[in-house]
Amino acid sequence: MRVAIIGVGCTEFGELWDKSFRSIFLNAGLSALEDAEIRGKEVEAIYIGNMSGGKFIDQEHIAALIVDHAGLAEFGIPAIRIENADASGGSAFRQAYMAVASGIHEIVIAAGIEKVTDANDPMEILSTAVDQEWEKFVGANLPAIYAIIARLHMHRFGTNEEDLAMIAVKNHRNAVHNPKAQFRKEINLEDVMRSSYIAEPLKVLDCAPLCDGASAVILANEEVAKKICDTPIYIEACTQASDYFSIQNRKDITTLQAVVIASKEAYKIAGVEAKNVDVAEVHDSFTISELLAYEDLGFAKKGEGKKLIREGETEIGGKIPVNTSGGLKACGHAVGATGIRQIVDLVIQLRGEAGKRQVNAERALALNLGGSGATAVVSILSR
């Protein structure tokens, strides 16, 4: 059964010190219901992407908590939390999609949430996404792993630090016009190049900031969507793939194999090719991740991702605008919320409601990654 998105909602992304985990979710969930013009009791199930309620706020059983706090407990609807590191949001979206596509449910919510600022060391917690015994144990946390990948990519293909810096500059420029973004502030190439190394060659301004935030989308089958929504956005495909967990086991660390597998399958299901994608939100947890995405999604050949950024093709107005929201880099990376936030932004683009960051798009793609790419979720949307 064809599935449409009929409502979207998102909190501001940032350091939400004055808001609790539950109130953050409520904000996003209610916005989505309001946007869809439906009532909570029409929702049949809820899928929540959340990476580490346990470590960030000492609370598991997140999905049941949220159903209650959203005022839906009296209806008893099933609530399922999905954890696939920072691909939790994308994976939750995929399970929600499957629940409607299969005809099991008519209307469901897919949401993502993370409250990171209550924890002492959010990056340490994010690094529980990589192998604790084979990577983290020897000091390879997430930035270090992407630094290794970047180093080899530079060595092999002639990518340089300026190429990566340009991705950060572009994403900050896009975020200026995104009211939900954490950093609505332009930076220039020199700012990035002068920022301190976190893990050489990656600098502070190559890294996405971890932040608080929640996002929600409401999915319905085509029939229901047509009845209650003027601007349904269709999910043409939503696929997921896995890769070797630790990078030392991968055949080629300059390719994220899960992205290749998931995107090929998604293109096949949607009956399109990479060149048919008009706008994309990709997982730029580090600038190198966005560059890899260009190549592994098929927007550029392997090793030629740098050309896209050098020639401005992924800018707004370019051939394939990427991260018009500002991406994880400037919109902020609210971990479990990010995969859903990407979908929210693409829906806004496809509806033509993106204001100054609007691009002309009929078909959109989202790529959400877990950790160093052991999980990849690809979604293709169309209006």
Add this chain to the structure above:
Amino acid sequence: MRVAIIGVGCTEFGELWDKSFRSIFLNAGLSALEDAEIRGKEVEAIYIGNMSGGKFIDQEHIAALIVDHAGLAEFGIPAIRIENADASGGSAFRQAYMAVASGIHEIVIAAGIEKVTDANDPMEILSTAVDQEWEKFVGANLPAIYAIIARLHMHRFGTNEEDLAMIAVKNHRNAVHNPKAQFRKEINLEDVMRSSYIAEPLKVLDCAPLCDGASAVILANEEVAKKICDTPIYIEACTQASDYFSIQNRKDITTLQAVVIASKEAYKIAGVEAKNVDVAEVHDSFTISELLAYEDLGFAKKGEGKKLIREGETEIGGKIPVNTSGGLKACGHAVGATGIRQIVDLVIQLRGEAGKRQVNAERALALNLGGSGATAVVSILSR
């Protein structure tokens, strides 16, 4: 599409000090593949129930880790971790069921795993299943909450401590013949009644021990199942419901409303009534939970659960044998693994492979709870 279970596997439940998280899973997963006589590469997706990899072993992104460690990374199959507290296993089973019932996949694995002994205070971690702000904050951890429920049930319906103790005695007696059980040892009524209070009226021997363990089942659609399996066990229904998260918001704490909703829906889908169930595995995290299950699943009227245990009706040989495996109480509660372990045990019963604990059964029911019952998953199986 009708869905069958074609293979099951389970580790021993207990304090598995000499085994790591990953090796525990491997043991269960390989047993299930061997039992189904299929190869790993035939599996199209994997659903993992795990409550708190983050807090128990400092590792999130559990599903991708497991796919790799199981030797399946080269096939890139999607891996999804589900967390719904100690209903994680049941919820993972339900998502796997939906993935096959919908026709999206032909063969999938649903597994559950928890490694609790590496953590300092497993019960504190299990208590992240209840509300940290409204329950845990005031000292109400999981045993305390079930003690409050038990106290009111006793006051209102005349249930007494001996009734609860008899449930523990029954489950220990059953576990003697379960080679996977943590406590293969009979206890008598006096043992239970003399054991120390944990949270009055619940005593040490009213509480299920937390332990390590993993369990896995392989699901296939009917067509595939008939080709490769001589003894397919069918999933007639698999439902899930939610309740108010904190007990203070529930209308009546002596009823677990999520169990009532999920079981009614399951009976309806399967076209049966409570009286048609021949054997059940229910979530006896505390003896009171099993007593509530008798009533909320419809095996007895509200307040009359005590009659079933007093009259021996839930013993092996009784009208409706419950927890022939020994239940969480004596088989052990490996948290995220428990919901799948229940399915494994019911499949063994329905196949007629349960040896000395064999009952005569055509239809079986599993009830898996999250925390104090904010999540309930009910599955009905038949041969």
